[in-house]
Amino acid sequence: AGNQIYLAFFNTGWSLPVQGKETWGYVDVREGAHMFWWLYYADSSSFKDLPLVMWLQGGPGGSSCGFGNFEEIGPLDTDLEPRKTSWVSSASVLFVDNPVGTGYSYTDSEEALTKDVAMVAADMMVLLREFFNKQTEFQSIPFYIFSESYGGKMAAAISLALTKAVQKGSIKCNFAGVALGDSWISPLDSVLTWGPYLYSTSLLDDYGLMEVTRAAKAVQEAVEQGQYEKATEQWSITENVVEQNTNGVNFYNILTQQDDELMKSSLNDNGYLCKTEQRTLYRLMNGPIRKKLGVIPKNVTWGGQAEEVFESMSGDFMKPVVDIIDELLAAGVNVTVYNGQLDLIVDTIGQELWVKKLNWDGLKKFSQMKWTALEDPESAGQTGAFYKTYKNFAFYWILKAGHMIPSDQGQMALRMLKMVTLQE
Template structure:
């Protein structure tokens, strides 16, 4: 079950070479990659970049695992080339790459995402418990293979649904370390714009959009009514129905806001608006959700990159596997898990002494900051009362002198970062601020 196909199979640590218009462009970052069979018929792909810093060796810097959302979004694709990897989508060096401050492990998770694949749809994951179980197999293999990372502080950073999965994975990892089945120095988890309590997000969409002038009184009433339908289904334990009602609520939001971007309310994709108006009346509810939340992670230019030069560079992707080819199936397979909260898991992590960070973008709608604050205020964590009484601290924008880029509060093993001028994909919108936050969370500042 833990057989792995590694990079060029000899597990060589090599200087990366990517192919751009027929030429080779060297990237000064050691890399390694491969597959792990996490279950029969379930194959998970990982890609490691060793830290590339002019001031410290990788042994002196933390290891960060990045988990994308969706579910069905590719860490090795979107997270890597659109957000925090050493190269951007045009294969040009990224100044704000997290590889400058840490080694970064991208994992295409759950199986079926990105380059990860299953032999049949029956092997796809159904919920976060299954996702976490698969990840334990991968991490056990990884730290057994890369023994040099066993003592290096290991952090899990995440985005969107990746945060929901990260919470469950972190709890299982804590248990595995205590049981001695995985040897690593787990230092904390960071939940970025994370789908921890879906209903708190949905129920605050209306008020948030109203306060930012995207809804009038009539629109607010319509959105709130649709959101109430999601809440009622959830209270009745009808999780699949709650997911469908969530899709309906998103349609109501789009109709009343002229197609507001769920990932950044201040940006709008004209092509996407046209598509929305054409397909909204005819597509199914899950198809509507896939259109909004999976397709943006698989833009044609990124798909061409991943299925072309990057696939050639890696050299281990099976011929029958297309990057992102099973992403829609992953999304549908997890549909019954969408609206289930994992706030209790965050409470368990805090009680176990795990360092937990929440960070959120000011301009995000799908997981708005107001909703995040609601579930945080319901935590049973014994430090919550003091945390709530604290005043936040302003952080200067690294790009603009004398401009506030974020606020943060931290107490004991919990921290919250409010990132200004950023939407759902914080490293894409505010790369310098995201990099500074990384350094603070990993105790480099």
């Protein structure tokens, strides 16, 4: 069940301002597995004139309803002030705490946590089937999946499962495409390019490059031997080697220093936040927002199972899904890749490498095309991004942005959203 609200205030020291139409609720995707979703209807005289976007956070274990909503694209920021670059201005936005155990989603036991992206996709099919059956007004509206970090890996698998479900008629929706932001599609390509990227930006010397390369090769060896849990452990070791040789570079934006106040937690998309920001979001989600929603069980803490979610998925973490992108393209699904120039954890060089490995029949023509510059909406006359599109594939290079593009370049991210969803 969900609740629709137009206005909510609570005597908690935080006042929640007037909102547009919202609804939220839980779906039991399996026995003992409960997934939470939160929908904002588009700020428009008619939401039916605008697309529906589902946002998937990274991790696995990062909360869309928390990080994506209040730190990136939702109508309010963590101070509950209106966000000028909210995506709700151009789309209805569906946040899902995915996989189960993430954010407000929870499982009755650790055995019910997901193990791989196939299981994640199967759970999401249950949620989407119920969502579109109940919110029938969205069945004909163009539906896009936007994602970030590990969320992109999950989005790829979910998009393929959804394409098949729509073809079979088991889910009624107008699936229009998937957008993969700074996404963990080919983990090894990311890790192997950390050294060259940092070296080219003067953040590693020759000795540091040698150290990072050696650590990355250990990850590669584990992947090639099919030892994926070991590869995840080696990935973590390689992160430490990078930090030691760069005096604590921030994996999420190389121009900002990683200091003792930063609590990095894998790809959960909360490593980008300092302790103060994390505490603010934690208090917000477990305080006034929890009270507003009114459906969170007493024994559930927002983010309380995040580490367990990541551990449960550790055997799947370093596996690539490039083959799934090929399947999506072959099926005619619109696929967009977008990446932040200053991101290290999923650097653009690594993204370009896996794109070159696609078997897609349009790759040769795409590769021969010149990109097009896009003006920065916040700085007239300055380039904010480049993009290139051919047939059903597009790539956006977002300048002056790190891992969390809407946080770093909100106006540019909003323009990209409008272009991808054919609003401009």
